[in-house]
Amino acid sequence: MLKYKALFLRPELVGVSSLYKRECLFPSKFTWAASCLNAVDLTGTKRLHSQGEIEQKGFRDRKLSSEAVELMDSNTMTEENTRQSTYDTAMEALSSLITSKKRGDGSPVSGKYTKLDRMSMYIKILNLEEPIAGLKIIHVAGTKGKGSTCAFCDAILRECGFRTGLFTSPHLIDVRERFRLDGLDISEEKFLHYFWECWNQLKENVTDDLPMPPLFQFLTVLAFKIFACEKVDVAIIEVGLGGTRDSTNIIKNPIVCGVSPLGMDHTEILGDTLEQIASHKAGILKPQVPAFTVPQLSEAMNVLQGRARELMVPFEVVAPLDGTKLKGNQLSLSGDHQFTNAALAVALCKSWLWSTGNWEKLFKHADVEDNLPKPFLRGLSTARLSGRAQIVHDSSGDLVFYFDGAHSPESMEACARWFSSAVKDSPNQSSISSFPSKLQLGKNESDKVSKQILLFNCMDVRDPESLLPILVDTCASSGTYFAKAIFVPSISKYSKVTSAYTAIPLEIRSKDLTWQFKLQRVWEKIIHGKDIVSNSSETKFPESTPPQRFIHDDVSNCSPADGHFACSTVVSSLPMTINWLRDYVKQNPSFRIQVLVTGSLHLVGDVLKLLRR
Ligand SMILES: Nc1ncnc2c1ncn2[C@@H]1O[C@H](COP(=O)(O)OP(=O)(O)OP(=O)(O)O)[C@@H](O)[C@H]1O
Numbered sequence: 159m160l161k162y163k164a165l166f167l168r169p170e171l172v173g174v175s176s177l178y179k180r181e182c183l184f185p186s187k188f189t190w191a192a193s194c195l196n197a198v199d200l201t202g203t204k205r206l207h208s209q210g211e212i213e214q215k216g217f218r219d220r221k222l223s224s225e226a227v228e229l230m231d232s233n234t235m236t237e238e239n240t241r242q243s244t245y246d247t248a249m250e251a252l253s254s255l256i257t258s259k260k261r262g263d264g265s266p267v268s269g270k271y272t273k274l275d276r277m278s279m280y281i282k283i284l285n286l287e288e289p290i291a292g293l294k295i296i297h298v299a300g301t302k303g304k305g306s307t308c309a310f311c312d313a314i315l316r317e318c319g320f321r322t323g324l325f326t327s328p329h330l331i332d333v334r335e336r337f338r339l340d341g342l343d344i345s346e347e348k349f350l351h352y353f354w355e356c357w358n359q360l361k362e363n364v365t366d367d368l369p370m371p372p373l374f375q376f377l378t379v380l381a382f383k384i385f386a387c388e389k390v391d392v393a394i395i396e397v398g399l400g401g402t403r404d405s406t407n408i409i410k411n412p413i414v415c416g417v418s419p420l421g422m423d424h425t426e427i428l429g430d431t432l433e434q435i436a437s438h439k440a441g442i443l444k445p446q447v448p449a450f451t452v453p454q455l456s457e458a459m460n461v462l463q464g465r466a467r468e469l470m471v472p473f474e475v476v477a478p479l480d481g482t483k484l485k486g487n488q489l490s491l492s493g494d495h496q497f498t499n500a501a502l503a504v505a506l507c508k509s510w511l512w513s514t515g516n517w518e519k520l521f522k523h524a525d526v527e528d529n530l531p532k533p534f535l536r537g538l539s540t541a542r543l544s545g546r547a548q549i550v551h552d553s554s555g556d557l558v559f560y561f562d563g564a565h566s567p568e569s570m571e572a573c574a575r576w577f578s579s580a581v582k583d584s585p586n587q588s589s590i591s592s593f594p595s596k597l598q599l600g601k602n603e604s605d606k607v608s609k610q611i612l613l614f615n616c617m618d619v620r621d622p623e624s625l626l627p628i629l630v631d632t633c634a635s636s637g638t639y640f641a642k643a644i645f646v647p648s649i650s651k652y653s654k655v656t657s658a659y660t661a662i663p664l665e666i667r668s669k670d671l672t673w674q675f676k677l678q679r680v681w682e683k684i685i686h687g688k689d690i691v692s693n694s695s696e697t698k699f700p701e702s703t704p705p706q707r708f709i710h711d712d713v714s715n716c717s718p719a720d721g722h723f724a725c726s727t728v729v730s731s732l733p734m735t736i737n738w739l740r741d742y743v744k745q746n747p748s749f750r751i752q753v754l755v756t757g758s759l760h761l762v763g764d765v766l767k768l769l770r771r
């Protein structure tokens with residue numbers, strides 16, 4: 159078999175009007191099988207589905223013209239790059255679904271239908287109505303902790319012996335992270351299979367009134383397709399944004415619903431009071447379907463409880479998990495806030511097991527009155543979710559990255575509390591923020607001096623004047639001070655769906671650093687207690703990374719008027735920043751550098767990806 163990229167193939171050369179698959183298999187150089195091409199007939203857009211139809215139309219093993227052979231010869235794909243390019247093609251297709259429209263807006267995009275109307279129509283096109291109704295779903299909304307709660311549920315129910323499907327958002331490195339089967343990211347092969355099936359079927363049916371779905375709607379439909387076809391026992395579904403009008407809210411009959419902690423986020427879409435936000439999240443509750451939440455501010459709780467009463471929902475508030483219930487095990491997701499998420503997950507899983515008739519079967523004879531069943535303990539201590547309170551030791555051991563994709567005020571506080579306690583727990587901690595003289599340092603490893611560095615970026619819809627002070631103050635309240643802050647643009651963009659294959663060129667640099675300079679200005683103002691950057695002082699475009707002494711440069715050397723900042727720096731390239739930090743620890747063996755990467759999940763994903771290679 160020979161493989162060719164259909165992107166390079168002009169359909170008319172092989173005698174069809176268009177090609178569905180982006181990659182074609184040819185039995186030999188001079189013939190082609192229409193079945194492999196998934197071709198459409200010459201008259202127009204009708205797709206040939208069956209082998210019989212293909213033969214009837216005389217497409218089988220048609221001879222190729224020499225022009226076609228020549229063209230395809232120049233595009234023969236090797237085995238290695240075939241896989242990658244097929245996957246990249248899917249990513250390109252997905253990226254084409256990203257609209258410039260604001261996320262979560264339920265108003266009609268075009269034509270006469272609302273978002274949920276359109277979702278129902280996509281579901282119908284894909285024949286998924288019945289399969290979705292048959293899924294045993296756990297549906298989770300909330301401002302923070304949705305993903306973690308879902309990951310705990312996934313691990314617990316897997317440990318109880320069920321085949322699980324988990325749909326979360328966003329992803330960090332590869333879009334497949336959003337779809338897990340039995341605890342693992344869906345395989346590339348399966349992903350591509352379901353992806354093209356949904357893509358092609360939708361493409362064939364789009365009209366002016368029903369265009370292709372925007373990205374998140376497509377991914378949601380795809381998740382249902384995957385979970386239905388893979389016959390999972392339980393589908394755990396994280397809401398994308400809000401609840402009432404979220405595309406996941408086509409779920410009509412979940413087994414149980416959860417609402418994680420509520421706070422102020424996405425106010426431009428959900429409203430700028432906690433009541434309004436809570437009312438969106440309460441939109442996932444369904445008549446008489448049990449629901450659970452965690453302690454909330456009263457404005458939010460009143461709304462949730464009110465809605466639950468209207469719908470006759472058995473509604474319970476669960477307290478954060480008592481650590482002693484873990485019987486010496488540790489929660490696998492760190493940070494105090496995870497005890498709240500874990501408790502919610504435990505309640506959701508118990509309820510799911512009861513409602514599906516499995517609790518009795520599994521735990522009839524177990525001593526579970528006051529104790530968590532063993533599979534629950536195993537689940538709570540093995541659940542994983544990358545980029546949330548994750549610690550990665552770089553190869554040298556003296557460069558440690560602390561990742562947390564916090565980007566809202568509440569999560570920034572949770573992140574700061576976690577980071578402060580994590581750096582204190584790290585071995586041989588002796589944290590100082592100024593450069594000690596060599597004489598003070600022994601040769602012994604245990605005398606290493608730890609320095610905390612912040613590597614930060616956030617999207618420009620976020621408010622750094624609220625996020626950065628929360629970070630600094632919360633850390634300071636437990637005695638953690640950042641020696642330096644580095645502001646760097648992220649590489650991955652909201653406008654492009656990434657895959658693990660998307661290479662990051664080492665020399666990549668951003669030309670526009672206006673936003674990073676703004677972040678730096680906010681930072682310097684926090685550190686110095688006043689705005690020290692005069693409007694007239696010119697910010698120089700950094701040609702490269704700062705000199706190494708920057709890391710241990712004394713803060714008193716700060717001279718903003720000359721464009722010299724001793725507390726912070728802006729760097730135009732993330733790969734360069736990582737290499738620079740690596741060089742620093744190599745050349746300064748008396749230091750251990752602890753870098754908190756936060757503010758943006760894009761930044762977190764980019765750094766994780768850079769460290770992997
Ligand atoms: N219970 C909680 N209370 C406060 N902050 C939390 C809580 N759980 C998680 N966080 C913070 O929110 C971040 C994201 O966690 P998680 O992915 O579980 O939430 P999410 O609701 O799925 O977030 P996203 O809006 O990014 O989808 C964490 O990195 C942490 O900083």
Ligand SMILES: [Mg+2]
Pocket residue numbers: 301423
């Ligand atoms: Mg969110």
Ligand SMILES: [Mg+2]
Pocket residue numbers: 304305326327328396
């Ligand atoms: Mg999430």
